[in-house]
Amino acid sequence: MKQEKIKTDLLIIGGGTAGCYAAITAAKADAASNAVNNAANNAAGLKILIVEKANIKRSGCLAAGVNALNAYITEGRTPKDYVEYAKKDADGIVREDLLYSISEKFNEVTAHLEKLGLVILKDKDGKYVTRGNRNIKINGENIKPILADAVKKLDDVTVLNHVNIFDYSVHDNKIDGAFGFGIENDTFYAIEAKAVIIATGGAAGLYKPNNPGFSRHKMWYPPFNTGAGYAMGIRHGAEMTTFEMRFIALRCKDTIAPTGTLAQGVGAKQVNALGEVYETKYGLSTSERVYGTVTENLEGRGPCYLRTEGISAEQEESLLKAYLNMAPSQTIRWIENGTPSKANVEIEGTEPYIVGGHTASGYWVDTKRATTIEGLFAAGDVAGGAPQKYVTGALAEGEIAAKSAVEYIGAAGLTTSRTSIPEAEVENHIAEIKKFLDSRGDDGGDTAERLEEEMQAAMDAYAGGIQTSYRYSENQLAVALEKIEGIEARINSLHANDFQELMYIYELKERLTVCKSVIAHLAARHETRWHSFAENLDYPEKDNENFRKYVNSRLVNGEIQTFTRELTAEGQKNYEHQH
Amino acid sequence: MSISIDQSKCIGCGKCHDVCPGTLIKISENKKAFIKYPKDCWGCTSCIKECPVHAIRFFLGEDIGGKGSKVHTEKVNGLVRWIVEFPDGRVKSIDIDPKESNKY
Numbered sequence: 001m002k003q004e005k006i007k008t009d010l011l012i013i014g015g016g017t018a019g020c021y022a023a024i025t026a027a028k029a030d031a032a033s034n035a036v037n038n039a040a041n042n043a044a045g046l047k048i049l050i051v052e053k054a055n056i057k058r059s060g061c062l063a064a065g066v067n068a069l070n071a072y073i074t075e076g077r078t079p080k081d082y083v084e085y086a087k088k089d090a091d092g093i094v095r096e097d098l099l100y101s102i103s104e105k106f107n108e109v110t111a112h113l114e115k116l117g118l119v120i121l122k123d124k125d126g127k128y129v130t131r132g133n134r135n136i137k138i139n140g141e142n143i144k145p146i147l148a149d150a151v152k153k154l155d156d157v158t159v160l161n162h163v164n165i166f167d168y169s170v171h172d173n174k175i176d177g178a179f180g181f182g183i184e185n186d187t188f189y190a191i192e193a194k195a196v197i198i199a200t201g202g203a204a205g206l207y208k209p210n211n212p213g214f215s216r217h218k219m220w221y222p223p224f225n226t227g228a229g230y231a232m233g234i235r236h237g238a239e240m241t242t243f244e245m246r247f248i249a250l251r252c253k254d255t256i257a258p259t260g261t262l263a264q265g266v267g268a269k270q271v272n273a274l275g276e277v278y279e280t281k282y283g284l285s286t287s288e289r290v291y292g293t294v295t296e297n298l299e300g301r302g303p304c305y306l307r308t309e310g311i312s313a314e315q316e317e318s319l320l321k322a323y324l325n326m327a328p329s330q331t332i333r334w335i336e337n338g339t340p341s342k343a344n345v346e347i348e349g350t351e352p353y354i355v356g357g358h359t360a361s362g363y364w365v366d367t368k369r370a371t372t373i374e375g376l377f378a379a380g381d382v383a384g385g386a387p388q389k390y391v392t393g394a395l396a397e398g399e400i401a402a403k404s405a406v407e408y409i410g411a412a413g414l415t416t417s418r419t420s421i422p423e424a425e426v427e428n429h430i431a432e433i434k435k436f437l438d439s440r441g442d443d444g445g446d447t448a449e450r451l452e453e454e455m456q457a458a459m460d461a462y463a464g465g466i467q468t469s470y471r472y473s474e475n476q477l478a479v480a481l482e483k484i485e486g487i488e489a490r491i492n493s494l495h496a497n498d499f500q501e502l503m504y505i506y507e508l509k510e511r512l513t514v515c516k517s518v519i520a521h522l523a524a525r526h527e528t529r530w531h532s533f534a535e536n537l538d539y540p541e542k543d544n545e546n547f548r549k550y551v552n553s554r555l556v557n558g559e560i561q562t563f564t565r566e567l568t569a570e571g572q573k574n575y576e577h578q579h
Numbered sequence: 580m581s582i583s584i585d586q587s588k589c590i591g592c593g594k595c596h597d598v599c600p601g602t603l604i605k606i607s608e609n610k611k612a613f614i615k616y617p618k619d620c621w622g623c624t625s626c627i628k629e630c631p632v633h634a635i636r637f638f639l640g641e642d643i644g645g646k647g648s649k650v651h652t653e654k655v656n657g658l659v660r661w662i663v664e665f666p667d668g669r670v671k672s673i674d675i676d677p678k679e680s681n682k683y
Contacts (some may be wrong), residue, residue, distance in 0.1 A: 121680030254643035265683025
């Protein structure tokens with residue numbers, strides 16, 4: 001194993017939507033400050049490093065593309081409308097300051113994306129064509145390559161592809177870097193940085209997926225997003241929020257392709273097997289749409305469908321193309337099995353995910369996206385409190401976090417000297433890696449894959465997975481925790497033949513850490529506020545008096561401790577951490 | 580659902596390996612790309628769009644309704660052509676103009 005030490009100013013972990021945009025913003029902010037401060041103050045320029053475990057060209061949620069920007073302030077609407085929408089959808093449990101700060105930037109980042117090359121549908125007057133109140137239509141097949149190209153043009157930004165970051169270096173609650181390893185070059189990296197932006201994804205693969213066999217990774221969220229950013233923060237004592245607000249997507253059966261394009265694009269209604277439109281019966285929030293489908297099935301009126309029968313030939317042709325640009329499996333399935341004009345599209349709920357871009361799970365951040373660890377900023381799916389972020393919200397948070405990090409580096413640079421990562425920590429990490437690589441070899445014992453399946457089965461059965469129609473009780477959660485801890489205890493016996501397998505071991509560890517947090521949060525919210533997302537059988541009603549609050553958590557002496565925090569005030573636009 | 584890589588067509592350029600969001604494609608000792616972890620494929624088709632010699636095919640498993648068709652893309656006159664080859668030899672193609680937005 002080779003070793004490499006890198007010193008940078010700003011380390012961005014994860015080169016997805018938020019991470020790439022953070023780099024673009026930081027490079028621009030630095031260029032602007034150089035112009036003002038002249039060379040004497042800022043001679044070297046800011047060194048920015050993106051570390052990405054795949055390759056920024058197609059990594060993260062946007063690998064296959066996306067066919068609409070779902071968060072945009074359309075004509076006649078205001079950022080406040082968007083905040084109200086997101087707040088209602090989450091039944092109050094949001095941070096208005098965070099939602100305002102992204103909503104006010106949606107249109108600006110969209111204009112920037114268009115300048116970078118994104119194709120957006122316009123009418124004859126040159127105005128964006130809207131889909132509903134908040135969406136605009138695009139050709140987003142190449143949205144990620146567009147962002148990656150913009151990053152590659154920046155002189156101050158270095159990209160390390162195929163390097164997996166697995167731990168932070170934190171001292172006295174202040175971050176000074178991170179540790180990782182190259183998946184394809186067998187190299188251990190110790191990276192020192194003045195500030196760090198965590199921009200990794202949320203967590204897929206915690207629960208048994210819809211298609212656990214050959215197509216186990218045919219899932220809504222990238223299966224490669226394993227909750228690394230959450231896990232590293234949890235282990236170092238960062239405050240986290242709302243991990244009990246799981247996200248369950250309502251998707252086309254089998255292909256787990258999006259349903260919004262059918263519902264909003266061609267107006268397809270949710271109908272049960274009797275042909276009855278049921279969506280209005282349960283409400284139209286994101287969780288209610290899932291809950292309605294679950295309930296119709298439980299009460300014997302399934303399967304459920306999106307009613308597409310009878311759409312026009314022109315609509316059908318456009319749909320086939322639209323899905324090729326974001327979820328090609330669905331188009332292929334239609335071509336092989338019958339197209340949407342001839343048969344309604346069956347829908348189902350996915351397994352639960354933890355993802356701050358859709359629900360409110362993630363780091364507890366202030367308005368500047370500073371976490372409770374000094375020098376660590378969070379953006380995109382790892383940042384909590386601001387659901388319904390989508391692509392433009394992730395871009396906006398990347399921008400906000402980057403500006404805050406650059407400002408922090410500027411301030412810290414004048415007053416403090418940098419600490420460096422102690423050699424003993426480097427040695428400890430290398431020793432752990434060597435143990436996985438050098439130990440027993442394959443002896444038919446535990447593998448990361450087998451333990452992952454056991455974890456998913458435990459979460460499915462005891463922490464509200466598909467098997468229990470997303471419902472759980474306190475007693476079940478206790479069993480889930482016992483099983484997860486049992487699996488965790490077996491990790492040390494795992495063996496990796498190469499660095500890819502080593503990554504799988506660390507990803508398993510990350511997922512288990514996130515599972516424990518999810519279980520603790522589910523157990524702490526003694527109410528059912530969001531059907532399906534957090535369906536607590538011991539407390540089936542909503543309890544506004546005690547739980548119109550955030551449930552937050554922190555690791556203390558190895559235990560995840562949960563506590564509640566009062567909601568920020570209505571219309572509040574700024575929130576600061578109280579140290 | 581996964582991909583297959585035609586070993587006789589592959590020129591070993593490594594572009595599919597570089598771009599796979601799961602780093603699931605490796606290059607063998609005889610300089611051919613192969614999918615080492617077929618069950619871990621997400622179905623994003625990034626590799627297929629990269630392959631300069633159209634050696635990679637995407638398919639759905641029977642577990643999610645696949646019927647044996649193989650799919651790839653080619654760039655033709657500035658358009659992205661999606662080509663579906665059915666097991667019985669029929670071929671269906673759909674052209675997409677990358678400069679044209681989705682309508683839905």
